[in-house]
Amino acid sequence: MALRLSSVLALASLFTSTIADWEPIQEYNWYKDYYPSSEDYCFNGCYTTADYVTFNVTPAGGADDYYLNLCSNDLKIKSIFYCAQKYCTYEEAVAGRNQMSPSCEGNAGFPLPTVDSMRISQEELDQVPVINSTTGLATAPPEGVAINTPIVPDQEWLDLSIRTVKEFYVNWDVSFDFAFALIGFWGLVLLIGIVHRATVFFGKAPGSGEASWWLWTRKNLILPATFGKHQAEAVAWTYTVPPRLESIILFAYVIMNFVMCFPAYNLFVGNQYYAANKLQLARYIADRTGFLSIAQLPMVWVFAARNDPFMWLTGWSFATYNRFHRWIARISVVHAVVHSIAYTVFEFIEYGDASGYNLSWTAEYWYCGAIATIIMSLMLVFSGYYFREKFYDLFLIVHIGMSIIFFVTLWYHVKIFGGEFNYFLYPCIAIWSIDRLLRIGRTVFISVMPRFTKGVKATATYHRTTEMVRLDIADFMPEKKIVPGLYYYLYMPAGLRGYESHPFTLCSWRRSGSNAASPTHSINDKEVETSVRPVSSEYSSGETAHTMLVRPYAGMTARLQRKLLSTHTTVTSTQETIFLEGPYGEPLDLSGYSDILVICGGSGITAAISHTHFLLSANSTTKIHIAWAVPQRHLPDDICANELASAIHSERVNMTVYLTSAAEEEAHDPAKLPAHPPYEIRFGRPDVEGVVRGCRAGARGSLAVVTCGTPQMSDVCRRAVVKVLGEEGVEVGWFNETMVW
Template identity: 25%
Template sequence: MLTLTLSVVSLLLTACHARTGHGLVGYGIEMYQPLCASTCRTVLSPCTLDCSTEMEMDMSHHDMSSMDPMFETAPECYATDDIFLQSMAYCISTKCADVPDWKIEKYWKENIAGSEDVQPDPKWTYSQALENIKEKPTETVMSGDTLNKTMLISEDDWLPNWNAQGAFEHQEGLHAKYSIVILVTCFVIPIALSTLRFIPFPGWLVTCINAWIIDPPLWGKKYREPLARGLGLVPTRGQFLFLTYILLINIVLSAVRFESHQPNAWYPDDVRSEIMILLANRVGVISFANIPLLILYSSRNNILLWVTDWSHSTFLLLHRWVAGVATVQAVIHSIIYLINRVEMGTHSEESKLPYWIWGVVATLAMSILLPTSVLYIRQKMYELFLAWHAALSILTIVGCYYHILFRFKHQWGYETWIWTAMAVWGFDRVMRMLRMARNGLRTAVVTKIDEDYVRVDVVGVAATGHAYLYFPSLTWRVWENHPFSVASTTSPQTGGPQSRPLKDNGSGPSEKTGVEVSSGPASSGGSTRNPAKLGLTFFLRRQGGLTQQLCSRTTLPVLVESSYGAHAETAELPHLVCIVGGIGITAVMPYLRAHPGSCKLYWGVRSEGIVHAIDDELLSTIDKEVFVGGRMNIREVLTDEIAFAGRGGVTIVVSGPSSMADETRFVVSEIGRCKKANIRLIDEAFSW
């Protein structure tokens, strides 16, 4: 058992001084090539040479009375020992007959002395060592014995090491190949699917596909409303199709093409351990490959957001699922190695080594991240969630990097995945800072509308979609930021009346009082307009936390990170219908202003203040029906509007409470399945 322990420690010490590789195994990095030459060295290098030195080791916990001393051989010794060089040359000449001489000479110069970054060149070239063999060797040396003359190697040593090294390198190449396949396909498939929108399919066919395959929830009627008291959300059928691909490709490529090669020097007569370690390595590498992918999916500056028509909410959903897959893979990797080392009897020594400790740190950080990122926690403790999510994510990256650094240094390229993850994360952070720097430090003017809503104006900044606002003077957590939809990119200076009476909409007895404000373009009389100023307008609902703190201030410094989330194009269909609830109006206002065809707004609110604040300045010319304190009949509204649009088609934009959005999605899908219509649904949701 002590000999096995010393072998493991020796392997770790060798790895920590290994030569730096560039790329991945099979893609720029070769582990044991030429395999025949590498096997010769693997068999001969443990032999004791004349220049080997006795190892100094702490044997206080072992009974050494019956054990031979252990020897170690320095690179200088390998490079200058005549017997070792001649035995190596003869072995290579007999085992590598089909390998070109130039490749052997290259291997000889780089690897005879060892595999360190800085080491001496051998005193002879391969051809010189071969020429210095005076007599053909006849005696055989066993690996680990004393090498005091030019000798043959035993076939019993050769074949197991050939199998072990060859099979291992082949598997490591597969690990890298499959990891690349997962990363590339999960990047390319969203782009490929998004290009389908440029193919001029018939509108009714697109509507039918969306209604059956893309838009509806996987089951039931809930998509944005949480399930099981906030544990999660049901994906749409379209999202589920891609999630299924992600799960299947990870499961399949983690489980295929494992082969046992016996006799095996690393796992003699132990097929189970051989296959299990290969599996552990496979899921470990693929878990690493998933890390840059999950960071990409979560990024605000995700290149896929720029080249596809997929929403940020969809990519955040993918981020959570890929993170779950990577975590499960990391746990499997750790459990298999734990069991293996316990069975080998080396766990007590190996678990104290830095590489093992950092691997445990990374696995634990990922395992804690998973349950503490459920929807309920994200919604109830958003600021705290952001803090620990960032801290544990950084700890995961650091743990993964040092796990590789202390085990292999930079020899086999495993750290390439971590560098890629850091690059993706760094790109996102740099882009965030550039977006903020472009706008500079501004002043936010806060206006209380009523007990439910506040208005925030930031002069001198232009943006579209939504922006992230930082209020550094509002809290000591200066890094905190929140996304808000941009209601307007100009601040019109309007005089005249700021409110007007609303008329009863005549809702039925089963509904609360409904109120309609204008059903057509408003008159331009009654107000005086001054030149507009460049600036951003945001409307916020008071919900405690940040918005509650804002209400206590009238002006405060603000950093604006923008712009994000360009609005979808609606010009392809002539009619636009917006179903809006409460503060969701801010997300649809750009659609209403930009659409070249007919528009109709249906807006349900709890109080009149937000209606006057927005309508007087920003929606005065929009055809709309506003319901104050009431609930619109979404099915009736959509049925009428789709019938009105006829064959021309209609785009339906929904922005509001989860129940409203889910009902709209359900009704649109139901109508799309039943009628040969041209309908497009846009859900302006923003989720974490």
């Protein structure tokens, strides 16, 4: 074990020294223009030596005003310029002075003198005392004796100072390079996603066969869970594991972040900033992890935006972007915590006790940084799966509030660098602002503009037996086409919690002529017959309706349910003002497949409804097979009397209902329910793998499997599709429409 550890350290040392010797630095002047470049090192070395000497000059601005004391200290200024005249070229002296002067002008109110105005004759220069580092440090109070004249360092001391300046900024230079490399990593990932989507768009139609390498990639990398069967379903109510390919990408990113924490720490004895090696190491680690932490923020904001153009360009789901958002944020928090710990260690080592550490808490940048780190850590804790699932609305408002506090305190934390780190903060502001404006714009276009014509009232209907709220919104979206795959965020602005929103699939469907007047026929009003199955040509009659089927849980949906339950009738309805934000998601046209299997549970039937009506209206021969798991028969019969009334009898539509809790005799009781349902009834939970294999065996050319249900159902469907891929049979595609918050 010791041998292996020593080998790793030796390799790390080699890697470190290699990167530390990179030349030149200062590659990106546009974002770090206050850095000393190679020609500035000599002048900066002179400044560093002079800064170590205590001159007999009364401070002009008090002990705490560093730049005023520096720039008004005539003996120190002369020492810097005389050193530059002795050791630096004229060009180096001018470049160093020009690089340092803005600090004096901006922080002390006046610039440094010019190089020419400070030049003295060679005879005068030879008379200036030359001292070494030991003599210079001996002037420090309280025991030291201050110097009354300008001084010039000896060559050895100047060389150490130049090396000190160079190593410090090499570390910062490498840190900036690594920060941009992290952004480049995700740029490359997104580029690959865009290229892949373009390839798929211009590629072969479903059923024309898959290349063996692509089939292997889908089966072993893209579709399967990383470990076992859990992906959407949380492990022990604690965390979810991304799909395998996403996990590989994130694992590579974690390793990249880990490796970037170590290179370019060239520690040496005689460092003029930090004498002890452990002090140098603490400072360098603190700086590096601070860079890496703040560099994550643009990606955190990009992957959290609802209106992300990359989502459309890559075709990836919001769930994928949300997983990237969470993992990048976690990495940023880890870097921030290490950054804070390393600086704390640095302060204790530098001062030898807690005095310097306690003094640091009086500085704005220090306590603001501490607050930002604490807020980040709390956000990480309260973003766990359990809190998101159980208290989503509370999680969301707390998350946004903490994000604002974090961002403000971070801004003041890095303010001392004069905008150097704002290149990482400005994109976050821009992304958030544009996303919010687009969200407001989408909401106004869909939910406010119609108020000038028909209003934004939705008919909310609740049936006690089905335990489902039906929101009919067709009145203010009459021209919307049937497009599966889209979803909207639903707001109910009445009350103090009108800011809450939840995503719901828009269930678009075609009303039959007899149903056009009322979209809310119940199972008690209509007998569903199966003796007549009209051909597809009769499907086009009727108008397009738009509905959201809402299963009440907590928060906004529970309040709506309680309002509708205020009356004691079996079916109750009311007019509700709602706002819709959207649409989001990708339109999903599966008409290229010969057969489609929709596996859904409960309110997940909305996906099946939209796909069914879309495909029946499309110029295709695609057959739709629906496997629907529900506790009782009431909801399937209600849906068949309403949303599927004009489609369920088509010979291209076949539905099997799996009753998961109803007794067999109750399910067939003609006194309670229609005696001839237009679907097949089975009992118990569906054998998903068996259903997929059965549909695949009967498919004519290709099969698309669509999932919309609980996370558990999503994982079971994913596993089943992965198992059948590569086996003898038609091509299989998998599309997951399970909502992820």
